[in-house]
Amino acid sequence: DIQMTQSPSSLSASVGDRVTITCRASQSISSYLNWYQQKPGKAPKLLIYAASSLQSGVPSRFSGSGSGTDFTLTISSLQPEDFATYYCQQSYSPTWTFGQGTKVEIK
Amino acid sequence: EVQLVESGGGLVQPGRSLRLSCAASGFTFDDYAMHWVRQAPGKGLEWVSGISWNSGSIGYADSVKGRFTISRDNAKNSLYLQMNSLRAEDTALYYCAKDKGAEYSSSIDYWGQGTLVTVSS
Numbered sequence: 001d002i003q004m005t006q007s008p009s010s011l012s013a014s015v016g017d018r019v020t021i022t023c024r025a026s027q028s029i030s031s032y033l034n035w036y037q038q039k040p041g042k043a044p045k046l047l048i049y050a051a052s053s054l055q056s057g058v059p060s061r062f063s064g065s066g067s068g069t070d071f072t073l074t075i076s077s078l079q080p081e082d083f084a085t086y087y088c089q090q091s092y093s094p095t096w097t098f099g100q101g102t103k104v105e106i107k
Numbered sequence: 108e109v110q111l112v113e114s115g116g117g118l119v120q121p122g123r124s125l126r127l128s129c130a131a132s133g134f135t136f137d138d139y140a141m142h143w144v145r146q147a148p149g150k151g152l153e154w155v156s157g158i159s160w161n162s163g164s165i166g167y168a169d170s171v172k173g174r175f176t177i178s179r180d181n182a183k184n185s186l187y188l189q190m191n192s193l194r195a196e197d198t199a200l201y202y203c204a205k206d207k208g209a210e211y212s213s214s215i216d217y218w219g220q221g222t223l224v225t226v227s228s
Contacts, residue, residue, distance in 0.1 A: 001169060034214040036152075043202060043218035044144075044152065055216065087152050091212050094166040096142075096154040 006099035023088035032092035116222030129203030137181035140206035157211035
């Protein structure tokens, strides 16, 4: 199976900060990489699909980049509603896998 | 409005079986692949299984392969997960989820609210 490793596992940031989360795949997955946001007690929400495409309705402060094995989710200016856990997920292989998650907390 | 409503969760003893169902509405069900994703209490997301629009492609996580079976009934707009030989580590909130595409090679754009499965004696 393809392993997905996110870093960091958690981070503290302030409103207005630029935040970057990294996801690394154990083998090349081309651009078959998605990002989700999950808030406590809620279902996940799709933010970015195919590595860099913004899902409809998602604010433009979210962006994704990368291909092959290394990917990045960037929040250009962190807002209060962005404090949540973020997951990457690969859909390259028939067995999908998620990263372990990155929790974004208030500094 | 897309709606995915899971049912069938509950408390079950180790080694027993359970069948989850997901009723879908608000979209053309047989145009899209579907998935089950689970989340153990306080843990991250784990993809469990996916099925293409016509059931032609099916996949499972290694942790459930040989014990769980995914299926769909397009006439009933329903997705199912038959779970056999349940273990304590299968305890989780199970989400029904819709793929953006017909073959499960895309992403999940809609999620249900989940049904809780607890495996314990």
